Amino acid sequence: MSRPAVRRALKRAGLSPAPKEFVTTPGIPPPRRTFLPGEAPGASTPVDWPSFFGRVAPVEIEIGSGRGRFLTDEAAARPATNFLGAEIEFEYARIAQARADRMTLTNVRFAPLDGRGFVLDRVSPGSLAALHVFFPDPWPKARHAKRRLFSPGFVKAAALALVPDGRLRVATDNLPYFESIREALDAEPALERVPGSEAGWSSGTDYERKYEKEGRPMARGIWRRRPGS
Numbered sequence: 001m002s003r004p005a006v007r008r009a010l011k012r013a014g015l016s017p018a019p020k021e022f023v024t025t026p027g028i029p030p031p032r033r034t035f036l037p038g039e040a041p042g043a044s045t046p047v048d049w050p051s052f053f054g055r056v057a058p059v060e061i062e063i064g065s066g067r068g069r070f071l072t073d074e075a076a077a078r079p080a081t082n083f084l085g086a087e088i089e090f091e092y093a094r095i096a097q098a099r100a101d102r103m104t105l106t107n108v109r110f111a112p113l114d115g116r117g118f119v120l121d122r123v124s125p126g127s128l129a130a131l132h133v134f135f136p137d138p139w140p141k142a143r144h145a146k147r148r149l150f151s152p153g154f155v156k157a158a159a160l161a162l163v164p165d166g167r168l169r170v171a172t173d174n175l176p177y178f179e180s181i182r183e184a185l186d187a188e189p190a191l192e193r194v195p196g197s198e199a200g201w202s203s204g205t206d207y208e209r210k211y212e213k214e215g216r217p218m219a220r221g222i223w224r225r226r227p228g229s
């Protein structure tokens with residue numbers, strides 16, 4: 001979203017602009033936050049999900065949850081599951097949380113987090129029922145490739161964060177990026193691709209809806225953690 005679009009979205013949600021230190025400056029990467037609301041900035045221990053959500057239930061994370069459409073829809077449809085939206089842009093996370101609050105959802109929370117750092121440093125192995133990544137920033141220039149979410153370390157940590165048979169779902173319109181994601185996930189011994197998962201489902205995110213209208217080609221896939229891995 002451009003700055004004016006963010007301002008309009010904040011206004012629609014009845015939110016005042018964020019304090020300056022939380023507003024992203026173009027060209028400067030946002031801070032790599034890995035602490036949840038209510039935690040100290042230096043928090044480094046694995047997240048205690050039952051304490052964070054106030055109940056014991058399966059946990060699913062979406063990285064790059066944008067304005068929160070996918071997770072709020074999921075949370076409304078599946079009240080027995082807890083959902084966390086990890087969104088690096090502070091204001092998008094606020095807008096998404098306001099949407100969840102308007103829908104009076106208590107099983108979904110959005111936080112300004114660097115999803116990669118959070119999964120690497122704060123999520124215990126075997127603690128997620130699913131991880132969703134839809135339309136991750138593609139960083140197409142070679143010199144920016146290191147900013148991509150799907151680094152080798154992230155792939156391993158994401159695979160191990162899942163419970164056995166837990167799902168990692170990916171969609172993107174950037175077909176070369178999808179190829180590299182597919183190769184990395186297929187090469188991860190703890191994962192296997194779900195047969196037929198390249199078609200027949202849709203994330204329903206804002207980006208996906210927009211690209212569907214434009215008739216843009218998209219690629220999708222679902223991997224699962226191999227039981228016994």
Ligand SMILES: C[S@@+](CC[C@H](N)C(=O)[O-])C[C@H]1O[C@@H](n2cnc3c(N)ncnc32)[C@H](O)[C@@H]1O
Nearest residue numbers: 064066086087088089114115134135205206207
């Ligand atoms: C292209 S948008 C897609 C938004 C949403 N998933 C959708 O499909 O409508 C990518 C989103 O990922 C967020 N993002 C980028 N890097 C991130 C990171 N390391 N951790 C969390 N969110 C990130 C961006 O701020 C942006 O909201």
